Amino acid sequence: MILVLAGGVGAARFIEGLVQVVPPETITAVVNTGDDMELHGLKISPDLDIVTCTLADLIDREQGWGIIGDTDECMSWLVKLGGPGWFKLGDRDLALHIRRTAMLREGRTLSEVADSFRQALGVAVRIMPMSDDPVPTHILTDAGEMHFEEYFVRHRAQNEVRGVRYVGVGKARPAPGLLELIATAEVILIAPSNPVVSVGPILAIPGVREAIMASPAPVVTVSPIVGGAAIKGPAAPLMRAVGLEVSAVGAAKAYAGLLDGIVIDQVDAHLAQQIEALGVRVAVTDTIMRGPAEKANLARVALQLAEARPAAV
Amino acid sequence: MILVLAGGVGAARFIEGLVQVVPPETITAVVNTGDDMELHGLKISPDLDIVTCTLADLIDREQGWGIIGDTDECMSWLVKLGGPGWFKLGDRDLALHIRRTAMLREGRTLSEVADSFRQALGVAVRIMPMSDDPVPTHILTDAGEMHFEEYFVRHRAQNEVRGVRYVGVGKARPAPGLLELIATAEVILIAPSNPVVSVGPILAIPGVREAIMASPAPVVTVSPIVGGAAIKGPAAPLMRAVGLEVSAVGAAKAYAGLLDGIVIDQVDAHLAQQIEALGVRVAVTDTIMRGPAEKANLARVALQLAEARPAAV
Numbered sequence: 001m002i003l004v005l006a007g008g009v010g011a012a013r014f015i016e017g018l019v020q021v022v023p024p025e026t027i028t029a030v031v032n033t034g035d036d037m038e039l040h041g042l043k044i045s046p047d048l049d050i051v052t053c054t055l056a057d058l059i060d061r062e063q064g065w066g067i068i069g070d071t072d073e074c075m076s077w078l079v080k081l082g083g084p085g086w087f088k089l090g091d092r093d094l095a096l097h098i099r100r101t102a103m104l105r106e107g108r109t110l111s112e113v114a115d116s117f118r119q120a121l122g123v124a125v126r127i128m129p130m131s132d133d134p135v136p137t138h139i140l141t142d143a144g145e146m147h148f149e150e151y152f153v154r155h156r157a158q159n160e161v162r163g164v165r166y167v168g169v170g171k172a173r174p175a176p177g178l179l180e181l182i183a184t185a186e187v188i189l190i191a192p193s194n195p196v197v198s199v200g201p202i203l204a205i206p207g208v209r210e211a212i213m214a215s216p217a218p219v220v221t222v223s224p225i226v227g228g229a230a231i232k233g234p235a236a237p238l239m240r241a242v243g244l245e246v247s248a249v250g251a252a253k254a255y256a257g258l259l260d261g262i263v264i265d266q267v268d269a270h271l272a273q274q275i276e277a278l279g280v281r282v283a284v285t286d287t288i289m290r291g292p293a294e295k296a297n298l299a300r301v302a303l304q305l306a307e308a309r310p311a312a313v
Numbered sequence: 314m315i316l317v318l319a320g321g322v323g324a325a326r327f328i329e330g331l332v333q334v335v336p337p338e339t340i341t342a343v344v345n346t347g348d349d350m351e352l353h354g355l356k357i358s359p360d361l362d363i364v365t366c367t368l369a370d371l372i373d374r375e376q377g378w379g380i381i382g383d384t385d386e387c388m389s390w391l392v393k394l395g396g397p398g399w400f401k402l403g404d405r406d407l408a409l410h411i412r413r414t415a416m417l418r419e420g421r422t423l424s425e426v427a428d429s430f431r432q433a434l435g436v437a438v439r440i441m442p443m444s445d446d447p448v449p450t451h452i453l454t455d456a457g458e459m460h461f462e463e464y465f466v467r468h469r470a471q472n473e474v475r476g477v478r479y480v481g482v483g484k485a486r487p488a489p490g491l492l493e494l495i496a497t498a499e500v501i502l503i504a505p506s507n508p509v510v511s512v513g514p515i516l517a518i519p520g521v522r523e524a525i526m527a528s529p530a531p532v533v534t535v536s537p538i539v540g541g542a543a544i545k546g547p548a549a550p551l552m553r554a555v556g557l558e559v560s561a562v563g564a565a566k567a568y569a570g571l572l573d574g575i576v577i578d579q580v581d582a583h584l585a586q587q588i589e590a591l592g593v594r595v596a597v598t599d600t601i602m603r604g605p606a607e608k609a610n611l612a613r614v615a616l617q618l619a620e621a622r623p624a625a626v
Contacts (some may be wrong), residue, residue: 041415042411070386071386078406083408092387094387095387102355116394
């Protein structure tokens with residue numbers, strides 16, 4: 001069984017590679033819910049929806065998020081009626097939020113909702129949130145503390161970042177079954193996601209980091225930083241804010257003490273020695289996932305790197 | 314000031330006539346909320362939305378409900394995700410339900426929501442719910458007790474009707490300001506709406522019937538029954554179930570003790586004498602509201618009938 005710690009777009013694409021090289025039923029994605037928020041009274045789970053809809057082949061691939069061919073009739077009326085308009089929600093997309101909100105209000109858990117959605121949309125990969133408890137990621141900025149999506153979408157990542165808070169993480173419990181999955185996984189992959197606001201929240205859930213360290217499974221990541229810049233999203237300012245250099249070396253250091261291997265891009269090959277000095281094995285390949293072939297190759301390289309390490313004693 | 318007790322489609326069309334003959338700012342519509350329900354976790358107020366969107370000239374006139382040009386992307390996905398599909402909600406339409414639900418959850422009242430919506434959509438007529446408290450109308454049928462919309466939409470009014478319940482009406486309070494509006498109204502019009510499930514719930518709110526009886530304003534209705542059949546909707550079986558004959562006479566009797574006058578259709582002219590014997594004045598005209606001219610005429614006739622009665626002592 002392969003466990004993938006996942007953020008949004010990068011993780012979804014990485015898992016699209018994995019399903020080409022191993023049976024999808026053997027993969028479980030544990031997805032960040034730090035970006036989750038409530039808007040228009042609806043529970044929004046951006047990363048869960050991106051992963052689910054990408055694997056269902058329903059994603060708007062140009063954006064990386066949202067549903068292909070979606071329209072914005074409802075959104076434009078929500079704004080007309082005085083609702084907030086800074087976070088776009090397509091008409092089809094809204095169905096996910098409406099249904100999730102209804103199910104949660106009926107007493108179902110976010111794990112149950114996530115599983116119900118991926119089944120309804122025909123996704124064979126198991127998808128679970130990191131926790132059924134809300135752990136919103138807040139960004140501390142020069143303009144005050146704000147939810148990650150407010151920082152990222154509403155203010156277009158223009159504020160200076162001073163720190164990051166996973167609000168309420170101390171009391172959050174791992175999603176049901178997550179610790180057992182970690183303990184019994186054959187491989188644990190950390191997707192090429194933002195280490196601070198995508199993977200960071202997952203690892204901050206009490207018990208998760210410890211379970212990964214205790215697991216015999218090799219832990220391998222793919223650097224989301226290529227040539228000193230993030231492939232997508234605001235990794236650079238966020239990594240800097242928590243004292244990580246914006247490089248493949250920084251990506252490896254983000255998982256210090258956890259990592260057995262990291263896949264880095266060819267343009268970063270010169271950093272391999274520096275990373276290996278941290279006790280982390282390195283594989284070098286093309287990590288930009290342009291299409292199915294690149295995705296499958298990246299998955300293959302990551303799995304090979306994992307298998308190169310015999311299970312820990 | 315003109316107060317209109319209103320259901321959905323028929324009432325909305327009637328008020329469209331009124332605004333042609335008196336300034337819209339002088340009209341207040343008190344709208345039935347007995348059809349209100351929660352679906353997909355969203356608060357649906359069918360009659361409030363029909364009245365508001367009709368007066369905003371945004372209604373789908375062929376259906377009488379729903380928003381013109383609306384699409385059903387969200388609905389089809391809600392069903393795909395396992396949500397109930399028997400009550401169609403368009404994408405634009407959903408914005409009303411989402412925003413209403415969010416505002417109610419934030420602590421706003423339904424009256425505030427209704428006023429906010431009509432202002433946002435540019436409606437000059439004041440629109441208020443009969444109550445801020447939920448009073449769902451249940452239909453007692455041969456297949457058990459069910460919400461009115463389940464009876465009407467889900468089961469297409471096919472069940473035998475045995476009775477009607479306004480659930481929780483005993484504890485419902487009139488919407489803020491409603492009793493004062495009744496007391497100070499110059500005319501009270503009862504729209505050509507279903508007397509049992511549209512106007513009945515309004516009159517059943519404690520204090521409303523008493524206030525109307527105490528008000529010096531003349532009370533005039535338009536018969537929703539023409540030639541022994543309802544113009545629209547399930548008035549016939551519901552009137553029969555509560556012991557009213559399905560005729561203009563039955564429509565007058567539905568408001569026994571309240572009514573000063575009733576406008577009936579030309580095809581029912583032969584019933585005038587029978588109605589006048591109940592102590593109710595009658596005006597006869599074409600009551601089918603095919604277009605703006607018929608609507609304006611009907612409003613004019615109703616107002617003339619009201620004015621023919623000097624304010625009560």
